[in-house]
Structure formats: C-alpha cells, structure tokens
Amino acid sequence: MQIETQTSKRTTLKLLCVVCGMFGFGFALVPLYDALCDLTGLNGKTKGQYVVDEQVDEQSETDVSSRRVKMQFLASNNADMPWVFRPVSRSLSVNPGKLNATEFFVHNPAGRTIIAQAVPSVTPFRAARYLHKTECFCFDQQKLVGGESMDMPLRFIIDKDLPEDIKTITLSYTLFDITEQISGELAVTN
Amino acid sequence: MSAVIEEHHHDDHHHGPAKGLMRWVFTTNHKDIGTLYLWFSFIMFLLGGSFALVIRAELFQPGLQIVEPEFFNQLTTMHGLVMVFGAVMPAFVGLANWLVPMMIGAPDMALPRMNNYSFWILPFAFTMLASTFFMEGGAPNFGWTFYAPLSTDQGPPSTTLFIFAVHLMGISSIMGSINVVVTILNLRAPGMTLMQMPLFVWTWLITAYLLIAVMPVLAGVVTMMLMDIHFGTAFFNAGGGGDPVLFQHVFWFFGHPEVYIMILPAFGVVSAIIPTFARKRLFGYPSMVYATSSIAFLSFIVWAHHMFTVGIPLAGELYFMYATMLIAVPTGVKVFNWVATMWGGSMTFETPMLFAIAFVVLFTIGGLSGLMLAIVPADFQYHDTYFVVAHFHYVLVPGSVFSIMAAVYYWLPKWTGNMYNETLGKTHFWLSFIGINVLFFPQHFVGLAGMPRRIPDYALQFADYNMVSTVGAFLFGFSQLLFMFIVIQTIRGGKKATDRVWEGAHGLEWTIPSPAPYHTFSTPPKDLTEAHG
Numbered sequence: 001m002q003i004e005t006q007t008s009k010r011t012t013l014k015l016l017c018v019v020c021g022m023f024g025f026g027f028a029l030v031p032l033y034d035a036l037c038d039l040t041g042l043n044g045k046t047k048g049q050y051v052v053d054e055q056v057d058e059q060s061e062t063d064v065s066s067r068r069v070k071m072q073f074l075a076s077n078n079a080d081m082p083w084v085f086r087p088v089s090r091s092l093s094v095n096p097g098k099l100n101a102t103e104f105f106v107h108n109p110a111g112r113t114i115i116a117q118a119v120p121s122v123t124p125f126r127a128a129r130y131l132h133k134t135e136c137f138c139f140d141q142q143k144l145v146g147g148e149s150m151d152m153p154l155r156f157i158i159d160k161d162l163p164e165d166i167k168t169i170t171l172s173y174t175l176f177d178i179t180e181q182i183s184g185e186l187a188v189t190n
Numbered sequence: 191m192s193a194v195i196e197e198h199h200h201d202d203h204h205h206g207p208a209k210g211l212m213r214w215v216f217t218t219n220h221k222d223i224g225t226l227y228l229w230f231s232f233i234m235f236l237l238g239g240s241f242a243l244v245i246r247a248e249l250f251q252p253g254l255q256i257v258e259p260e261f262f263n264q265l266t267t268m269h270g271l272v273m274v275f276g277a278v279m280p281a282f283v284g285l286a287n288w289l290v291p292m293m294i295g296a297p298d299m300a301l302p303r304m305n306n307y308s309f310w311i312l313p314f315a316f317t318m319l320a321s322t323f324f325m326e327g328g329a330p331n332f333g334w335t336f337y338a339p340l341s342t343d344q345g346p347p348s349t350t351l352f353i354f355a356v357h358l359m360g361i362s363s364i365m366g367s368i369n370v371v372v373t374i375l376n377l378r379a380p381g382m383t384l385m386q387m388p389l390f391v392w393t394w395l396i397t398a399y400l401l402i403a404v405m406p407v408l409a410g411v412v413t414m415m416l417m418d419i420h421f422g423t424a425f426f427n428a429g430g431g432g433d434p435v436l437f438q439h440v441f442w443f444f445g446h447p448e449v450y451i452m453i454l455p456a457f458g459v460v461s462a463i464i465p466t467f468a469r470k471r472l473f474g475y476p477s478m479v480y481a482t483s484s485i486a487f488l489s490f491i492v493w494a495h496h497m498f499t500v501g502i503p504l505a506g507e508l509y510f511m512y513a514t515m516l517i518a519v520p521t522g523v524k525v526f527n528w529v530a531t532m533w534g535g536s537m538t539f540e541t542p543m544l545f546a547i548a549f550v551v552l553f554t555i556g557g558l559s560g561l562m563l564a565i566v567p568a569d570f571q572y573h574d575t576y577f578v579v580a581h582f583h584y585v586l587v588p589g590s591v592f593s594i595m596a597a598v599y600y601w602l603p604k605w606t607g608n609m610y611n612e613t614l615g616k617t618h619f620w621l622s623f624i625g626i627n628v629l630f631f632p633q634h635f636v637g638l639a640g641m642p643r644r645i646p647d648y649a650l651q652f653a654d655y656n657m658v659s660t661v662g663a664f665l666f667g668f669s670q671l672l673f674m675f676i677v678i679q680t681i682r683g684g685k686k687a688t689d690r691v692w693e694g695a696h697g698l699e700w701t702i703p704s705p706a707p708y709h710t711f712s713t714p715p716k717d718l719t720e721a722h723g
Contacts, residue, residue: 008300008376015368019406026410026440030425033436042503045433078429079343119428125503176429181422 046120046171049139050132050157068093069158074172075104081177082110083144088151097160103151104137104173108144115182116142118152118173127169130159138173141182206708215310218302219708220287221605226309227284228598232674234276234316235591239667241269246629246663249656252648262646263331264323270334271352274452275359276316278586281594282455283308283366286394288605290370292699292706293388295379295715300372308365315358322348333644335445338426338437342418350419353412360405367398367405374398379698379714379721385479386721388697389472392479393458396486400447400454403490408444411437435500442493450489453553453585454482456593457524460546462697463600464528467543468535469694474527481520481527488517498569507566514564518557525554540692541615545596548588548623556584559634574644577637583630588623595622595673602680603687607705610680618676621669628662696720 036042071094073087084107094100108114118138122128133139137152144150158169207213207222214226245265248256257265287305291298299305322329327346330336341349374395378387387395414425414437424430426437457478465472472478494502494510502510528550537543559581563569572578595618603609632655637643641652648656687704701720702710 005376008372011372011375012301012368015371015402018402019364019368021406022403023406023410026407026443027414029407029440029443030414030436033433033439037433040503042506117429125501174428176427178429181424181430 040126042125046122046128046131046133046136049136050134067096069096069162069166070094070168071100071158072168072170073102073104074170076172076174078174078176081116081175083108083114083116083175085173085175094158096158096162099134099155099157101153101155103153105149105151106142106144106175107149108146111146113143113145113179114177115179116144117176117178118142119176121172121174123170123172124166127162127166130162130166131169131171132157132159141178216306218298218306220291220299220302220305221706221708223299223305223309224284224286224288225605227280227287230309230312231277231279231281231284231594234272234280236670237320238269238272238277239670241265241272243663243667245269246660248646249648250660251657252650252653254647257646259646260328260331263333263644264329266644267330267333267336268319268323271319271330272316273586274334274448275356276312278452278590278594279363280312282394282397282452282590283363283370285390285455285459285594285597285601286366286370289601289699290373290391290394291377292702292710293391293697293721294374294377294382295698295711295718295721296373296377297709297712299369300377301369304365305369308362308369311358311362311365315355315362318351318358319355322346322351325351335441336412336415337434337441338415338418339428339434342415342426345419350416353416356412357409360409363401364405367401370394370398371402379711379718382718382721385476386718388458388721389461389475389478389482390455390458393454393461393482396482397451397454400451400486400489404444404447404451407440408448411440411444414440435497438497438500439494442496443490445496446493447486447489449582449585450485452590454486456549456553456590457482459593459597459600460528460549463542463546463596464531464550465696466600466692466694467540467546468532468537470531470535471696472527473530473533474523477523478527481523484520485517488513488520492517495564495569498566499573511564511566515561518561521557525550525557540599541610541612541619542596542600544616544619544623545592545599548619549592549596552588552592552626553585556581556586556589559584572637574642575637576633576641576643579643580630580633580637583633587630588626592622598677600692601699602677603691604699604704604706606681607687608680608684609687609691610676610684614672614676614679618669618672621672622666625662625666625669629659629666630662632656632658632662 037045070091072091073089075085075087077083077085084105086105088103088105092100092102104118106116120136120138122131133154133156135153135155137154142150142152207217207219214222217223217226244257245262248254248262287299290296325346325348327348330341330345330349330352332341332345336345336352374387374391384392414423417423418425418427418432424432426432426434428434461472461478492510492514494506495514498507498510532547539547559577563572563578563581599610599615636652636655636659639652641648689702689704690700691704692700698711698715698718698720699706701715701717
C-alpha cells in the first residue's frame with residue numbers, strides 16, 4: 001500500500017509553512033513588544049529626546065498650575081559595575097509643565113577606562129509617557145578613564161496631562177558596563 | 191548500504207520484523223517506534239527521578255548535607271528539562287505512535303521514515319544535554335525556564351550545548367506532531383468522520399497543533415539567546431537596549447501551551463479507560479471535543495499569569511487573571527463528564543481504572559491550586575514558593591504521569607499478548623498513590639508558609655514537612671522499579687490476553703488479535719460501529 005499519498009504530502013507542506021511562520025512570529029514578538037511598550041509604557045521605559053514645542057512651552061510659562069509632583073531619583077549598578085553612581089538630589093518637588101534640571105554623579109574608581117550605558121525605568125509605568133526628557137545622559141554612552149568623576153545632566157518636563165492620582169514618580173537608572181561590547185564592535189569594524 | 195535497507199524494508203512488509211539490533215535503528219513501523227519512544231521515556235523518567243531524589247535527600251533536613259548549592263541548581267534545572275522534554279512528551283508521542291493508527295484503522299503513520307528520524311534525534315539531544323554535567327562550569331543551573339539574562343550573562347559555558355539540545359528536541363517534536371496531524375487527517379478508515387474518532391485521537395490532534403504552533407517559538411527564543419551569547423546582539427540585555435521581560439513573554443508564550451501539550455493526551459487516555467471499566471459509553475462526547483478545543487485556544491492567551499510579579503499594568507493583570515480562570519470552565523466540563531460516565535455504571539477497579547480515578551481526583555486538586563495561583567493578589571504571595579511546586583507537580587505527576595501508567599496497564603495486554611499481574615499492578619498503584627500524596631501535599635503548606643522554591647537550604651520551621659515530603663519521594667521513586675518489573679514480566683510471559691482484553695472495551699484496536707500483529711489494517715476496516723467507546 002502506498003502510504004505517502006499526494007494529500008499527505010500537501011498536508012505536510014502546509015504544516016511546515018505553519019512551523020516556519022511561527023518561528024518568524026517568535027522573532028516578530030520583539031518589535032511587537034517594543035511597539036506595545038511605546039504605546040502603553042508597559043516596561044516603564046522613557047522615550048527618546050523630547051523636542052520642546054515653543055507654543056506649548058510659552059503657554060506653560062503663563063499657565064503655571066499650583067500642582068506639585070514629587071519626583072524621586074534612584075541610581076543602581078548592574079552586576080560587576082564598579083562605578084560610584086548616585087543622584088545629586090534624591091528627590092525634587094516639581095511643577096507639571098515646567099522645565100526641571102538635576103544631575104547624577106558618577107566616579108570611576110577602577111584603574112581602567114570603562115564605557116557605561118544607563119537604562120531608565122519609571123514607576124508607576126503609566127507615568128512613563130508623561131515624563132519628557134529634553135536632555136539625558138542615558139541618550140549617550142559615558143566613558144570615564146580610571147579615577148575620573150563627572151556630573152551628568154538630566155533635564156525634563158512632566159506633562160501637564162499627568163493623571164491627577166499620580167503624586168509621586170520614581171525615575172530609576174541602572175548603569176551597565178558595556179566596555180567589552182563596544183570594544184568588540186570596534187574590533188569588528190576595524 | 192541502501193540496497194540492504196531496502197531489502198530489510200521489503201522483508202518487513204511480508205514477514206514481520208527484521209532480526210537483530212538493526213531492526214530498531216532502521217524501523218519505520220509505528221509499533222516499533224512507539225515501543226522505542228516508551229522505553230526512552232521510561233529511562234528518562236528514571237534519570238530525572240534520580241535527580242529529584244538527590245534534591246529531596248538534600249532537603250531532608252535544613253542545612254547543607256549532600257550536595258553543593260551550585261550542583262543543586264544544576265539538578266533542579268536538569269530534573270525539569272529531562273522530565274518535561276524527555277519523559278512526559280516522548281511518552282505521549284510513543285502512545286500516539288502505538289495507538290493512533292490502530293484506533294483510526296490506518297496501516298501505519300503517514301510519514302514512516304520521518305517517524306524514525308524524529309525518534310532517533312532524541313537520544314542524541316539528551317546525551318548532549320546530560321553530558322553538560324561533566325563539562326567545566328557544570329550543567330545549566332538557571333532553572334528549566336532559563337530566564338535571560340540569568341542564562342545568557344551568568345550561565346555556564348555549557349548553555350550553548352543546552353541551546354542545541356533544545357533545538358534538537360524541538361525538531362523532533364515538530365516532526366512527530368506533523369506526522370500525527372497528517373495521519374489523523376488523511377489516513378482514517380474510509381467513512382470515519384472526525385466526530386467518530388476516539389477521544390485519545392482527538393486530544394492528540396489538538397496537541398499536535400499546539401506543538402506545531404509553539405515549538406518554533408521556543409526554537410526562536412533559544413536562538414535569540416544564542417545570538418545574545420555569541421553574536422553580540424542584545425535581545426534580552428538591557429545595557430544594549432534589550433529587555434529581560436521580553437524573554438519571559440516569549441518564553442511563556444511557548445510555555446503555557448506547553449503545559450497543555452503535557453495534559454491533553456492524558457485527558458484522551460482517561461476518556462478511553464473510564465468508559466471501559468464503568469461499562470458505559472463516555473458521557474458527553476461532543477462536549478469533550480469542544481472543551482479540549484477551548485482549552486487549547488485559551489492556552490494561547492493566558493501566558494502572563496506566570497509573570498504577574500514582573501510588573502504588568504493593572505488592566506493586564508485583570509485580563510490575564512480572568513482569562514486564566516476561564517480555563518476552569520472547559521476543564522470542569524471534562525471532570526463532570528468523567529464523573530457522569532462513572533455514575534450508575536457497573537464499575538470494576540482494575541489497575542488502569544485505579545490510576546484513571548486517581549487522575550481525576552488528584553488532577554482536580556492540582557487544577558484548584560492553579561485557580562488559587564490565578565488570583566493576582568494571592569499570587570504575589572505564592573509566586574516562586576513551594577505552593578507553585580506543589581501545584582504543577584500535582585497536575586504533572588498524578589496528572590500526566592499517572593495517565594501514562596494507566597495507559598500502559600490498559601494497552602499492555604494488546605501490545606504484548608499477555609496479561610500483567612493484577613496483584614502487583616494494584617500494589618504499584620497504591621504505593622505510587624500514597625507516595626505521591628505524602629510527597630507533594632505537604633509542599634502546599636510549606637509554600638503557603640513562605641518557603642521559596644529552588645533553594646538547597648531552608649529555615650528551620652519548614653523542617654518537619656520537608657522530611658515528610660522526602661519520605662514520600664523515596665516511596666514513590668522506588669515503587670517505579672516495581673512498575674518496570676511488572677512491564678518486563680508481562681513482556682516475557684503470563685496469562686494470554688483475549689482480543690477484546692477488557693469486557694467493556696470499545697475501539698478498533700480491540701478488534702485485532704492480541705498481541706497486535708506487526709502490520710494491522712493493511713486493508714481498512716469495514717465495520718466502524720466499534721470506532722469510539
């Protein structure tokens with residue numbers, strides 16, 4: 001008896017297509033997840049650099065509300081990161097709609113040059129899309145030679161549309177040592 | 191060389207199996223391959239079980255006695271991987287190989303050569319996985335869920351071999367399930383409609399679709415890990431712009447359907463056994479089919495209940511909580527139908543029936559603790575405690591594993607032509623039943639009291655229950671040697687089984703002689719009134 005009939009071959013091919021499709025879908029989940037996070041602030045990540053809209057900015061100067069939001073800053077190191085890393089001020093009382101500025105202090109006590117990348121996270125998550133950063137050290141990589149110190153700037157605006165029930169926002173930065181990855185990439189490009 | 195194989199194949203077709211060891215290497219016969227799968231899974235069951243016994247021995251008392259914490263972590267990881275991918279899944283594939291063609295009146299699986307490949311990949315995959323114990327840095331030590339970046343940044347060098355082993359297992363499962371789907375869709379006896387198929391065939395059809403859908407996602411996620419480790423990508427590394435939480439989403443998108451892959455065929459087995467020994471038709475056959483399909487569908491949209499504590503917006507937590515609880519509805523339908531089948535039946539309690547009834551009771555306990563875990567605020571307390579361990583072991587051991595044992599006792603006379611020793615079978619059941627409850631029930635209590643999972647040492651107040659648990663583990667573990675003895679004894683001889691074997695058995699597999707001839711249904715059966723019980 002001929003077992004492998006034409007129909008069996010057709011069904012097999014169709015199922016193989018499903019397999020390939022689902023393998024692709026696994027990878028498609030990566031951009032899908034990023035898009036969903038951008039939309040909802042799901043993972044507490046802040047967006048890239050915010051460009052100040054002149055009109056909104058002027059309006060905000062004239063229309064200052066008396067509302068105050070407590071802004072807390074946290075700094076922590078990822079595993080094996082030797083830097084001293086702390087916020088210059090632990091918390092600020094800020095006025096939504098106004099531009100604020102603060103700094104984070106870093107010091108490299110190791111005897112070698114280290115390149116670092118700070119990764120932000122905002123709690124509560126739904127506050128993430130109301131936190132606009134006009135300048136942040138997390139947009140770039142930081143490079144410190146051994147023993148060097150630096151004050152890294154952060155400038156931000158809390159959106160006036162921030163939901164009323166949010167009274168405190170915590171902005172946390174984790175510092176990653178990416179020296180090896182960077183030098184690896186350089187080695188590849190060279 | 192190929193001429194020789196051809197000749198063997200030719201031989202097979204007319205005179206039964208080839209002689210010697212090469213029969214097993216080259217075989218394309220669904221019964222041979224089913225046997226290979228079942229033995230392989232039993233060996234893996236003993237291997238994974240011995241890891242578990244070392245774990246339980248270490249946890250017999252607080253403090254560190256037997257193994258180092260680093261090795262303990264390797265044992266918990268390998269226990270999970272071996273049991274999930276090596277014991278439970280291949281056992282069900284073995285049952286499918288043996289039974290699906292006989293149940294639908296087909297001469298063999300639709301793709302016999304691929305069937306051979308999909309089995310023979312497994313020993314290589316698991317040899318590779320087990321060999322990591324002997325490598326520098328040891329075996330994978332990050333838990334069977336291999337959360338990144340723990341596995342990518344902090345894992346041992348053998349993680350790469352682990353990834354390749356998972357790839358191989360995935361390929362094997364995908365080939366096996368494609369084979370099952372093609373067989374069921376194309377090789378049913380003429381005139382057999384889908385709604386005439388035995389429930390075991392139905393549950394396997396749905397399981398195979400689940401496998402085809404999610405095993406490629408697992409392959410994808412381990413491929414991303416491989417790229418993170420070796421090719422400088424940052425899928426899961428926050429420092430490079432990735433996100434560790436993404437790993438959990440992709441993993442559990444595979445992982446949740448995976449747990450139903452391990453339980454749906456068990457539903458099919460129990461739905462075959464209970465009607466036989468209650469001497470009644472299965473209550474509510476169509477509702478069983480729809481319930482199984484609903485469970486399969488729901489399994490795709492509830493994955494985040496494994497990660498409530500990772501930080502999900504309130505709306506997300508509520509959605510995943512209610513969607514998870516919804517699964518209790520079709521599962522309740524099934525439990526109701528099994529009980530209704532037994533209701534008013536003339537029941538007898540042979541070993542397969544004992545295992546099947548224990549399945550219904552104990553699986554329901556596991557399901558209820560699952561409902562408790564589905565409640566978000568409660569889960570914040572239960573997460574990563576022994577309560578979770580108790581929950582998933584209740585659904586996997588007296589759930590899946592008991593159903594596999596029930597299936598072996600139920601169909602063994604058909605496979606070997608001999609009856610097993612009923613007294614020994616019942617002894618095995620009671621030892622296992624008592625052992626399993628002594629082993630896992632106390633873990634509910636230590637979990638609720640706050641004992642974390644995956645730790646080699648624990649606080650003093652958990653000592654008593656852990657000691658009880660370990661006693662149960664050794665009782666359960668060693669009673670499986672009795673199981674092996676019973677199976678070997680039955681293969682070697684015993685009272686001859688009749689073709690029907692069980693008085694109340696219905697299904698095409700009971701219309702052929704015992705032992706089942708090497709080739710069955712070379713011409714499709716005409717009479718389909720027997721098709722489902």
